[in-house]
Amino acid sequence: MPLDTEVLGRRGEIATALRRLIAADSVIEDAVGLKPYETDALTAYQQPPLVVALPSNTAEVSAVLSYCHANGVKVVPRGAGTSLSGGALGLADGVTVGLSKLNRILKIDYENRVVVAQPGVTNLAISHAVAERGFYYAPDPSSQIACTIGGNVAENSGGVHCLKYGMTTNNILGLEMVLITGEVIRLGGAHLDAGGYDLLGLMTGSEGLLGIVTEVTVRILPKPSHVRAMLLGFSSCEAGGECVARVIGAGIIPAGMEMMDHLSTNASEDFIHAGYPRDVEALLIVELDGPESEVAETIARIRAIAEGCGAIYASESNSDEERLRFWAGRKAAFPALGSISPDYYCMDGTIPRRRLPEVMKRIAELSDRYGLRVANVFHAGDGNLHPLILYDANRPGELDMAEAFGDEILKLCVEVGGVLTGEHGVGVEKRDLMGAMFNQADLDQQMRVKCAFDPKHLLNPGKVFPELKRCAELGRVHVHRGQVRFPELPRF
Numbered sequence: 001m002p003l004d005t006e007v008l009g010r011r012g013e014i015a016t017a018l019r020r021l022i023a024a025d026s027v028i029e030d031a032v033g034l035k036p037y038e039t040d041a042l043t044a045y046q047q048p049p050l051v052v053a054l055p056s057n058t059a060e061v062s063a064v065l066s067y068c069h070a071n072g073v074k075v076v077p078r079g080a081g082t083s084l085s086g087g088a089l090g091l092a093d094g095v096t097v098g099l100s101k102l103n104r105i106l107k108i109d110y111e112n113r114v115v116v117a118q119p120g121v122t123n124l125a126i127s128h129a130v131a132e133r134g135f136y137y138a139p140d141p142s143s144q145i146a147c148t149i150g151g152n153v154a155e156n157s158g159g160v161h162c163l164k165y166g167m168t169t170n171n172i173l174g175l176e177m178v179l180i181t182g183e184v185i186r187l188g189g190a191h192l193d194a195g196g197y198d199l200l201g202l203m204t205g206s207e208g209l210l211g212i213v214t215e216v217t218v219r220i221l222p223k224p225s226h227v228r229a230m231l232l233g234f235s236s237c238e239a240g241g242e243c244v245a246r247v248i249g250a251g252i253i254p255a256g257m258e259m260m261d262h263l264s265t266n267a268s269e270d271f272i273h274a275g276y277p278r279d280v281e282a283l284l285i286v287e288l289d290g291p292e293s294e295v296a297e298t299i300a301r302i303r304a305i306a307e308g309c310g311a312i313y314a315s316e317s318n319s320d321e322e323r324l325r326f327w328a329g330r331k332a333a334f335p336a337l338g339s340i341s342p343d344y345y346c347m348d349g350t351i352p353r354r355r356l357p358e359v360m361k362r363i364a365e366l367s368d369r370y371g372l373r374v375a376n377v378f379h380a381g382d383g384n385l386h387p388l389i390l391y392d393a394n395r396p397g398e399l400d401m402a403e404a405f406g407d408e409i410l411k412l413c414v415e416v417g418g419v420l421t422g423e424h425g426v427g428v429e430k431r432d433l434m435g436a437m438f439n440q441a442d443l444d445q446q447m448r449v450k451c452a453f454d455p456k457h458l459l460n461p462g463k464v465f466p467e468l469k470r471c472a473e474l475g476r477v478h479v480h481r482g483q484v485r486f487p488e489l490p491r492f
């Protein structure tokens, strides 16, 4: 995307103007101050923003966006910067709008079982705020201690318990958002349905391209009375994958169902000593929750299915400490793999669960072909794969190879009927692969939605879409003898 040199030349002027709209010390333009904003969790990409603005409330977000819109300045919304797809990566000619100061829980309503939070509140803080009354917020990304609810909405984030309780989109009821013009709109509320288009659904997963979320109304759930976890070991990933498909096929929806391969199981065991069996090729961690009798019966059914798939190891937690220990290994899997490889590249694709055994086999073949190890740690019940490609960035060419390997995995996901991302978003990382999943008509139609919200392409440009088309081009404006239709509409 070409740099807007005119905006670059007005950097000082833009920072001064923003200081008139929000507190002066909430506008950052010095190189050291910009440093923390130059990347997100996809650290391979780095770009310090033109300026960072840290508004404190909706009115300030509105003022900043209104100024940027009027002055043709691009905007990148940012929560905690834990995006794994480069969604919050800065732009040299754009203002990064950080939402960290909008960090208050505005309302806890136990009667209607909702919490209203500002976008900078962390995911885990919502569960903590309602824990004393026995409630929690179900979607639980592994980054939940740091990532914000605004970022979760923008990425439609998921986690271990989304298999049973749904992703972010299934757990939010209302949003307040600021459009690029500075207008403030409300979508949904504390009620269950809203009239008109499902704009709430559209906003969820929109990766900061349609507006800035300034308030979120989420559902909260009572904690289940009983929770137990199982460990199931198999002598091949195919057998583990088959067990996942059969459990779901039998109509059982566990609270969580995760899979780790031999490499990740052993790395975790070395790292945190969770008590995992070392001689299995695939380890399933399955959590069941609900009334005690239902949990016990479901455990027995899953055990029988696992035996039918040739399980070589099975155990169940008999206390909450033991259950948490089972999970501790899974939660530490990424840092554990970081301790056995200088670098890793975490992929995120989703496939139909039935195709798990075949896809596991083909990823292993690709691993041999590229000569790079791959560790698989993933939300097996959702078919959401997280293959981690292990490489060494100091070895010339290995990063490029890891990226090419990753592209092949994602194309494989699409080939078997899946999608490019399960929960990490498209961002800059998978932008150029969108054509593998969508045809031009699909992409054009998605772009028309973007144009309806942001005709000047000022919000998070360069993310999600492989090429930016001017909105007028999408309308295929036909010019006959120099006469354009609707001459009164501004063009750019």
Ligand SMILES: Cc1cc2nc3c(=O)[nH]c(=O)nc-3n(C[C@H](O)[C@H](O)[C@H](O)COP(=O)(O)OP(=O)(O)OC[C@H]3O[C@@H](n4cnc5c(N)ncnc54)[C@H](O)[C@@H]3O)c2cc1C
Pocket (backbone or CB within 6 Å): 040, 041, 076, 077, 078, 079, 080, 081, 082, 083, 084, 086, 087, 088, 099, 119, 140, 141, 142, 143, 146, 147, 148, 149, 150, 151, 152, 153, 154, 155, 156, 157, 158, 159, 160, 207, 208, 209, 211, 212, 213, 214, 334, 423, 424, 425, 460
């Ligand atoms: C160790 C680790 C583990 C992870 N595990 C998971 C996981 O299990 N499941 C999962 O889904 N993700 C996971 N992630 C990815 C990441 O945490 C999520 O995508 C998260 O939702 C991002 O939230 P954030 O506040 O950090 O957003 P950011 O990274 O700051 O931004 C992410 C995107 O949202 C946009 N955005 C942010 N705030 C707003 C807002 N208020 N309004 C509009 N747009 C906004 C940004 O422009 C960007 O496009 C993990 C990341 C790490 C580093």
